[in-house]
Amino acid sequence: MYEGAFRILRALGDGRSLSRDDVVRAAGEASSVVREVTERYAKWFEIEEGRIRCSDRGLAALARELVARRAGQTPDSSWREAYEAIAAERSAPKRALDQIFITSGTAVRRAELLIEAGDHQRGLLFLGDDDLTSAALQLAGAGRKVTALDTDDEILGILARNAAGRGWEHETIRHDLRQPTPKAMRARYGAVFTDPPYALEGFRLFVSRAAEMLKPDGRLYVCFGHSRRASERGLQKQRVLTDAGFLVEAVFPDFNEYQGAEAIGSRSALWRCRVTPETRPLVRGEVDGELYTSRSPNS
């Protein structure tokens, strides 16, 4: 569901009728957004003498969305052991692909966050998934198709086998991001999640590919870290996001914990960004050269 519509429905979910200004205050959405949503989804609202109320159809839509987001439920991470078993199918991290695996606690946190934000329902693509976050999301009960793109056959095989055995609606795509984005994948996804290579070239490429694959109202989740003593490296990546026209919506410090990665403190932040009218790839077409570096994060 469009996030602005969700927030307005939720503000009216107790059945009150509110003035437009009160809807603004309760939803935290601008009056122009309130106007747009009440016009675009007219059947969800009853408007009388300038006061807005949720219709039964609006309440039904809200209920479906809240259930999908698990609102009011205690997070259930009883699937964590199943995730650990799947993760154990991997061989050692492939340093040539900058693979550094997250902890299973991080997999749980990522799945919970994506579900609470409703992004599992918007057409969610993982750009690179050696962390098997897409599996965590399915184990958490995403209940919608999830797509994972990777260049590593081992990762894709683990995902495909588990999807077949467990009945997940899961799409796995073998693709090297140095190759141009397949036409069928452009502007198609409501959300992209990526924990891109440490090297700046790889980071820029992954962010650019995401820009091509996201819909105009899409969201980008991107993980990156840097040592306190190397803040300029973090700033380079912030500059890439800004240049690519992604608007930062939330930054969760220390969200991701890694097995290893002592050079950056074994943790990284999760940035959630929004597509804007200025979002564009900084890199197009085929790309040569190394994305993944055998150089250490501190070199």
Add this chain to the structure above:
Amino acid sequence: MYEGAFRILRALGDGRSLSRDDVVRAAGEASSVVREVTERYAKWFEIEEGRIRCSDRGLAALARELVARRAGQTPDSSWREAYEAIAAERSAPKRALDQIFITSGTAVRRAELLIEAGDHQRGLLFLGDDDLTSAALQLAGAGRKVTALDTDDEILGILARNAAGRGWEHETIRHDLRQPTPKAMRARYGAVFTDPPYALEGFRLFVSRAAEMLKPDGRLYVCFGHSRRASERGLQKQRVLTDAGFLVEAVFPDFNEYQGAEAIGSRSALWRCRVTPETRPLVRGEVDGELYTSRSPNS
């Protein structure tokens, strides 16, 4: 206290001795930061056979810092009514100065966040304080000198009177930010908090002045919002922060709630940024023209 040192002391605060890699994992600080801190504050640590333990002096420093940050205490916002009484001393918001007041709930959240982050102890400056956040911080028991700079004599008078009557260590400075930054205020503050004008010119100026006033390891707290339909306005401000070399450390969406401001949804985000070696003012010296706009945020 330097944030990296705090996180390392806290990781060792249970008295364990840990390997360097385990300190990295527990503190979430890079191995190079662990090395720097254990050398710089050698008396806080005992190092034996490559394992690190907190000394009694280190534990004492940690205890002082944790108490100052109120760790383990339930936040006490019993002072909220006192804040409301002080806030009621103000006349109506001066639209010519883009004044839009926060709710008292937001004042409580700001004070709690600044205290938990330890920024009330690092030399904290408010650039503009029509919200009287510095008073909220004192009421919350900051216990250190806080500085508030404003051009509005009414605001400064309210702060000075309450400081005198309540025994706060409070400095009030009358200054128009269009004038050059006073020499004595340059590179002097460990943290700056600002809720700058909505207009981009004003935003750029406030961020630039903060860049001049912050120490090399300082932090900038800056509030801004934008409608979901005007994401490019948010992006312009993100670009200012990036160009000024501020590294985003955390973004708290919908953190600030305002009385009014329906055009942006009555809320704004709080961004916490770090000074980097590239931090620099985008505007220097005296500035002409209007910072504050009588144009509405949506025009």
